[in-house]
Amino acid sequence: xxxxxxxxxxxxxxxxxxxxxxxxxxxxxxxxxxxxxxxxxxxxxxxxxxxxxxxxxxxxxxxxxxxxxxxxxxxxxxxxxxxxxxxxxxxxxxxxxxxxxxxxxxxxxxxxxxxxxxxxxxxxxxxxxxxxxxxxxxxxxxxxxxxxxxxxxxxxxxxxxxxxxxxxxxxxxxxxxxxxxxxxxxxxxxxxxxxxxxxxxxxxxxxxxxxxxxxxxxxxxxxxxxxxxxxxxxxxxxxxxxxxxxxxxxxxxxxxxxxxxxxxxxxxxxxxxxxxxxxxxxxxxxxxxxxxxxxxxxxxxxxxxxxxxxxxxxxxxxxxxxxxxxxxxxxxxxxxxxxx
Amino acid sequence: xxxxxxxxxxxxxxxxxxxxxxxxxxxxxxxxxxxxxxxxxxxxxxxxxxxxxxxxxxxxxxxxxxxxxxxxxxxxxxxxxxxxxxxxxxxxxxxxxxxxxxxxxxxxxxxxxxxxxxxxxxxxxxxxxxxxxxxxxxxxxxxxxxxxxxxxxxxxxxxxxxxxxxxxxxxxxxxxxxxxxxxxxxxxxxxxxxxxxxxxxxxxxxxxxxxxxxxxxxxxxxxxxxxxxxxxxxxxxxxxxxxxxxxxxxxxxxxxxxxxxxxxxxxxxxxxxxxxxxxxxxxxxxxxxxxxxxxxxxxxxxxxxxxxxxxxxxxxxxxxxxxxxxxxxxxxxxxxxxxx
DNA sequence: CTGAAAGCGCTTACAG
DNA sequence: CTGAAAGCGCTTACAG
Numbered sequence: 001x002x003x004x005x006x007x008x009x010x011x012x013x014x015x016x017x018x019x020x021x022x023x024x025x026x027x028x029x030x031x032x033x034x035x036x037x038x039x040x041x042x043x044x045x046x047x048x049x050x051x052x053x054x055x056x057x058x059x060x061x062x063x064x065x066x067x068x069x070x071x072x073x074x075x076x077x078x079x080x081x082x083x084x085x086x087x088x089x090x091x092x093x094x095x096x097x098x099x100x101x102x103x104x105x106x107x108x109x110x111x112x113x114x115x116x117x118x119x120x121x122x123x124x125x126x127x128x129x130x131x132x133x134x135x136x137x138x139x140x141x142x143x144x145x146x147x148x149x150x151x152x153x154x155x156x157x158x159x160x161x162x163x164x165x166x167x168x169x170x171x172x173x174x175x176x177x178x179x180x181x182x183x184x185x186x187x188x189x190x191x192x193x194x195x196x197x198x199x200x201x202x203x204x205x206x207x208x209x210x211x212x213x214x215x216x217x218x219x220x221x222x223x224x225x226x227x228x229x230x231x232x233x234x235x236x237x238x239x240x241x242x243x244x245x246x247x248x249x250x251x252x253x254x255x256x257x258x259x260x261x262x263x264x265x266x267x268x269x270x271x272x273x274x275x276x277x278x279x280x281x282x283x284x285x286x287x288x289x290x291x292x293x294x295x296x297x298x299x300x301x302x303x304x305x306x307x308x309x310x311x312x313x314x315x316x317x318x319x320x321x322x323x324x325x326x327x328x329x330x331x332x333x334x335x336x337x338x339x340x
Numbered sequence: 341x342x343x344x345x346x347x348x349x350x351x352x353x354x355x356x357x358x359x360x361x362x363x364x365x366x367x368x369x370x371x372x373x374x375x376x377x378x379x380x381x382x383x384x385x386x387x388x389x390x391x392x393x394x395x396x397x398x399x400x401x402x403x404x405x406x407x408x409x410x411x412x413x414x415x416x417x418x419x420x421x422x423x424x425x426x427x428x429x430x431x432x433x434x435x436x437x438x439x440x441x442x443x444x445x446x447x448x449x450x451x452x453x454x455x456x457x458x459x460x461x462x463x464x465x466x467x468x469x470x471x472x473x474x475x476x477x478x479x480x481x482x483x484x485x486x487x488x489x490x491x492x493x494x495x496x497x498x499x500x501x502x503x504x505x506x507x508x509x510x511x512x513x514x515x516x517x518x519x520x521x522x523x524x525x526x527x528x529x530x531x532x533x534x535x536x537x538x539x540x541x542x543x544x545x546x547x548x549x550x551x552x553x554x555x556x557x558x559x560x561x562x563x564x565x566x567x568x569x570x571x572x573x574x575x576x577x578x579x580x581x582x583x584x585x586x587x588x589x590x591x592x593x594x595x596x597x598x599x600x601x602x603x604x605x606x607x608x609x610x611x612x613x614x615x616x617x618x619x620x621x622x623x624x625x626x627x628x629x630x631x632x633x634x635x636x637x638x639x640x641x642x643x644x645x646x647x648x649x650x651x652x653x654x655x656x657x658x659x660x661x662x663x664x665x666x667x668x669x670x671x672x673x674x675x676x677x678x679x680x
Numbered sequence: 681c682t683g684a685a686a687g688c689g690c691t692t693a694c695a696g
Numbered sequence: 697c698t699g700a701a702a703g704c705g706c707t708t709a710c711a712g
Contacts, residue, residue, distance in 0.1 A: 002481065002689095004688090004689055004690085005689065005690065006689080006690095014698080014699085015698070015699045015700075016689090016690080016691090016699090017691080017692080017698070017699060017700080017701095018697090018698060018699075020690070020691055020692085021691095021692095021697095021698085023690095023691095024691080026691095026692095027692090027697085027698095028697060028698095029697070029698085030697055030698085033697080033698085045477070047450060047453050047454045048454060048689085048690075049395075049454065049456055049688090049689050049690065050454045050455050050456065050690095051391045051394060051395055051455065051456045051688095051689080051690090052395055052688075052689035052690040052691090052704090053689080053690055053691070054391060054690090054704090055389075055391055055392055055395060055688095055689080055690070055691095055703095055704045055705065055706090056689080056690050056691045056692080056703075056704050057690085057691065057692095057704085058704065062434070062455070069420070070410075070416045070417075070419050070420045070423070071416050071417055071420045071622075072416075073413075075416075076410045076411055076412075076415075076416045077410075077411055079410050079435075080409070080410045080411045080437065083410070083435065083436075083437050084437075087436075087437075092434055092435075092436065092451060092452075092455060093434065093435045093436075094402070094432055094433065094434050094435075095419075095423065095433045095434075095435045096423075096427075096432065096433075097420065097423050097424075097427075110387060111432060112432075113387050114387045114388060114389065114390045115390050115391065115402070115432060116389055116390065116391045137385065141342065223622045223625075223626070224622055224625035224626050227625070227626050228625075253626070256626060259628070260628040263628055264628075282411075282563045282564055283623070283626065285563075285564035285567070285568075286563070286564050286567050286593070286596055286623065286627075287626075287627065288599070288600040288603055288604075342705095344704090344705055344706085345705065345706060345707095346705080346706095354682080354683085355682070355683045355684075356683090356705090356706080356707090357682070357683060357684080357685095357707080357708080358681090358682060358683075360706070360707055360708085361681095361682085361707095361708095363706095363707095364707080366707095366708095367681085367682095367708090368681060368682095369681070369682085370681055370682085373681080373682085388705085388706075389704090389705050389706065390706095391704095391705080391706090392688090392704075392705035392706040392707090393705080393706055393707070394688090394706090395687095395688045395689065395690090395704095395705080395706070395707095396687075396688050396705080396706050396707045396708080397688085397706085397707065397708095398688065
């Protein structure tokens with residue numbers, strides 16, 4: 001039922017080779033012939049089959065993107081910028097969601113490879129997959145770029161943020177504003193939380209204000225769960241400990257949870273207590289007061305990942321590069337500039 | 341460099357036909373042969389090329405999804421449920437973003453067709469594309485499902501919400517709680533806002549409380565822009581008009597903007613003023629107080645769209661169906677139950 | 681149970 | 697400037 005190049009050739013009374021040439025414009029075709037063929041293409045509403053083209057040309061214009069979840073304020077922004085950058089170069093995106101599951105991630109990649117993608121971008125790759133040989137063997141045959149994957153794997157390019165510096169900037173900002181007793185809020189095991197906690201411990205130890213009990217872990221959860229879990233944990237914490245003047249949250253959702261907890265306890269942010277988040281998701285600009293946070297450069301992550309992948313594709317997967325972006329502080333309304 | 345079925349056949353000392361049979365398990369193969377082939381497949385890490393398979397089989401296991409933007413609290417949730425439903429049936433998703441642009445939408449669809457998708461799901465299809473003959477002609481050759489597209493086009497299935505009923509439920513809830521003077525907030529031209537405004541006008545006219553000046557349009561914008569624009573408009577409005585006891589917002593972002601404006605003016609929500617949103621995005625569960633809103637059934641929209649598409653694919657694009665979901669009220673914390 | 685061969689829709693040397 | 701033919705990686709009647 002679908003129109004093929006054969007149908008066009010027949011109707012235009014030329015060979016399929018000629019139709020192919022006018023389609024691709026890569027060989028001389030007599031003007032008259034060209035017009036005739038183009039007319040038929042229009043008439044028949046012919047769309048060339050890219051699958052067949054790619055099979056012949058032995059190259060692909062599809063890119064795989066695997067991400068832990070779409071349903072999150074962080075990933076959609078990154079995906080948007082990947083899509084924009086790649087579409088401009090004629091690539092399409094095949095999306096696969098791993099649901100934070102290690103094996104599903106492997107399945108996604110295998111499916112993408114089977115679909116003959118020219119390369120794949122993985123957001124937040126699973127640590128155990130990185131450490132196993134999975135990525136090492138895959139990376140030999142197809143260009144791979146990690147976003148926020150601490151890629152010790154050779155032959156994989158990556159873009160990430162220096163979250164350690166980001167945490168340092170955030171904590172310095174609090175400390176410079178005279179905050180000494182700072183609550184640290186994190187979630188369950190994640191390399192990213194570990195990095196921030198490490199920085200927190202070293203800085204607070206330096207200032208003689210490190211107390212292990214000022215680190216709380218709100219457990220796991222997504223979206224509004226994170227907020228709710230944080231509200232519970234922070235409420236518990238603050239009813240017992242009022243020495244805290246500032247809160248460092250490992251992401252914006254936790255920061256919003258902390259702010260909400262304060263409100264319920266009748267504490268004003270930032271007058272009574274300051275809060276700083278991490279990520280600079282859209283949410284940080286939506287809540288009231290607007291959240292002071294650390295910018296995770298989401299669109300830069302996406303753009304750079306797209307570029308690195310294109311580079312790998314162009315140079316036959318031969319060179320790898322790591323790009324580390326510096327996080328920067330976004331001052332809005334939730335940190336009291338005088339401290340206490 | 342890539343391993344093909346040829347390589348496997350050679351190493352296993354069988355024909356490619358036999359390899360294909362053990363791959364697909366659709367023909368009898370001697371146990372011994374099967375094992376030998378499977379062993380080689382493992383050794384060589386062979387992944388069959390789906391593009392080639394689909395070219396031969398003349399069918400596709402890729403589905404196109406086109407959406408106006410990924411960067412939005414509504415679409416990612418819908419896409420997630422589409423992905424989940426479709427992955428379970430062995431399909432993959434090719435994503436294309438139209439950036440709210442009519443022509444880009446057409447380009448997306450054409451690209452997807454060229455990539456030989458088995459069908460396409462369009463979120464919020466552009467009205468002018470629906471009215472032109474574009475979709476009509478496309479729908480003849482490939483299964484198409486609209487989400488929230490008021491599809492008058494024959495041969496296209498669709499899932500949508502009855503937003504008119506949704507608006508009615510929301511307004512009735514306000515009115516039953518004794519709210520009479522209700523502010524209506526909408527954005528720039530969209531069929532969806534028009535439907536809600538129409539309902540608003542008819543219901544408020546009925547109760548003799550319709551005043552055209554109580555309808556405000558905050559212009560266009562996405563994400564935090566919407567919130568900011570709403571804050572400005574509502575602040576302006578409320579400084580001049582304090583008779584309002586409730587606000588109906590056409591989406592959750594506008595509702596949050598309205599709440600933020602109230603806070604800045606020293607008005608408590610819901611004690612001084614009630615706010616109801618629309619959509620039930622994750623945001624409505626994140627803000628404080630939690631937003632009372634109308635559920636847009638985002639995951640149901642996705643699931644149903646996936647099902648309708650699968651149905652069309654199975655039955656050769658021969659049957660179409662429209663599903664209209666009923667919105668329901670989600671009572672949380674922003675509407676004062678006594679009114680005023 | 682297995683292999684040889686045709687064919688899916690395209691592109692591209694090759695020959696003219 | 698144009699056509700015939702090989703080939704991309706697979707599947708599936710057909711024959712044995």
